[in-house]
Amino acid sequence: MESNTLKDQHLDYEILISFLDYLKEGVIVVDENKNILFVNRFAQRFLNTPDYEGKHFKEVINDNYLYSIISHDYDKDTKLEVNIDSSKYLVNVYHIKGKKIIHLQDITPFEIYKQAKKDFVSNVSHELKTPISVLKSAMETIEDEIKDSNILKFVDMAKKRINQMDSLINDLLILARLESQEDLVKKKKYLLRKQVEDIFEDLQHLTKDKNIKLKNNIPKNFEVYADEQKLSIALKNLIENAIKYNVQNGIVEVNAKTDGKYDTISVIDTGIGIPPESIPLVFERFYRVDKSRSRNIGGTGLGLSIVKHITEAHKGKVWVESQVGKGSRFYIKIPKT
Ligand SMILES: Nc1ncnc2c1ncn2[C@@H]1O[C@H](COP(=O)(O)OP(=O)(O)O)[C@@H](O)[C@H]1O
Ligand SMILES: [Mg+2]
Missing domain, CATH: 3.30.450.20 (PAS domain)
Structure with a gap:
């Protein structure tokens, strides 16, 4: 044949x-x-x-x-x-x-494209910072001068949107900086408990509405080997989420343990949880589980992709376990050396 x-x-x-x-x-x-x-x-x-x-x-x-x-x-x-x-x-x-x-x-064209994209995001974000801060102070002046509560309602609405834009630009700038090669991780050993305490203090105002309780379970002498500023940004994002996506009288706990080679930090909440089909997506840029619900809560959808970036820059891993209606556990695992 x-x-x-x-x-x-x-x-x-x-x-x-x-x-x-x-x-x-x-x-x-x-x-x-x-x-x-x-x-x-x-x-x-x-x-x-x-x-x-x-x-x-x-x-x-x-x-x-x-x-x-x-x-x-x-x-x-x-x-x-x-x-x-x-x-x-x-x-x-x-x-x-x-x-x-x-x-x-x-691969020159690809490299040029990547660079152009990064430059664009970072330039546009810088350019937007000035008009936004002008708007912010304008709103504050109006608020001080005007007594009419009907008008103040609109001012309040405008202020919320301006703050949203401000967070978005800050997050875009953080991401742009993380992606640029110039921004290397500068690791050192430091005590984790104090860092979590500072973040709690920073976020205290968010706990009021729903009476959320914050628990710092990090042992007194627990040391991590990390870029202090960057890990702080990552933990702040996780803790802020744990507060925002929590329920009335909910609890947020931060724990840490080590196996000698790796440290694992967990941020645990008693909140609304994440449906299984969304779990693989939450670390993607701009992904938010329920767009309409999230819009009320406020946020950029960039927080967890920043967390992922920072963890990976530490040669570590981040993951989540969650059950709808029960709560979520986010883990960051980074090497001790
Ligand atoms: N602790 C949590 N509990 C429930 N859902 C969460 C939690 N953390 C994150 N999510 C979900 O993942 C999405 C992405 O989180 P993130 O990147 O921080 O964006 P943002 O908080 O700005 O919406 C959120 O919109 C929310 O739907
Ligand atoms: Mg967030």
Whole structure:
């Protein structure tokens, strides 16, 4: 019976080579002795001669990075990012049947896009901060001057919206900063209990409406190894949620334990809980379980993605266990060193 698979027809060498020449990606193949077997059209820009076949790579490779990548003997397939000329390349090194295959993808456009997006968010947020603070003080002046309670109702409404915008911009700026490489985690050892105490004090005003009780169960001498400012932002977000999404006379507890290698901090509430189908989504940007309910509670939908960012920057993990109507437990687990 006649077969039509490529394998049975011995896929034409010419077809393969023309295909590789069409690619807007580089392919270089060297043998065990690092003689060049093949260079596709795209990758020929890295050579000093078109006449490369059978030559040792040292004679023909122009670029220092590629030179060292080919020189180096990796013990497994490898992925690297390198700058060649003014472009950024993702380089994959594969080992197939004793041959080494170097595959180069130009990721410059993607890098430019990522940078542009970050710059945009951070510039727009900075630009918005000034008009918002002007609006805030204008509202305060009106509030002081006007006695008409009908008008004051509108002022109050405007103030709430302005504060919402302010939180949104602050959260966007925190995220933009976390994403930029300049903002590294600066870890040190410190006592956790005091930090939680300070956050409780900061958030005390939110507990009044529903008479929420805050419990700091962190042992007196419990030390964490973390970026103090960043972990504070993360815990503040979790504790604020635990208060906001709680019920009348609810309780919020913060605990910590260690296994010697990792510390686990938990923020536990007796609130409304999160339905199982929403649990995988709550750490996504702008995700809010119940849009209409959340709108009344106020928030940006960015808090938990900030928490996730900060935990991961600490090489840690964050997760949640929750039951609707019973409450939620958020955990942050970070290494001790
Ligand atoms: N402790 C909690 N209990 C119940 N739901 C929560 C809790 N924490 C977060 N959520 C849900 O996850 C969503 C995302 O949280 P977050 O990113 O902090 O945004 P925000 O609080 O601004 O809405 C919230 O809108 C809420 O629906
Ligand atoms: Mg929140």
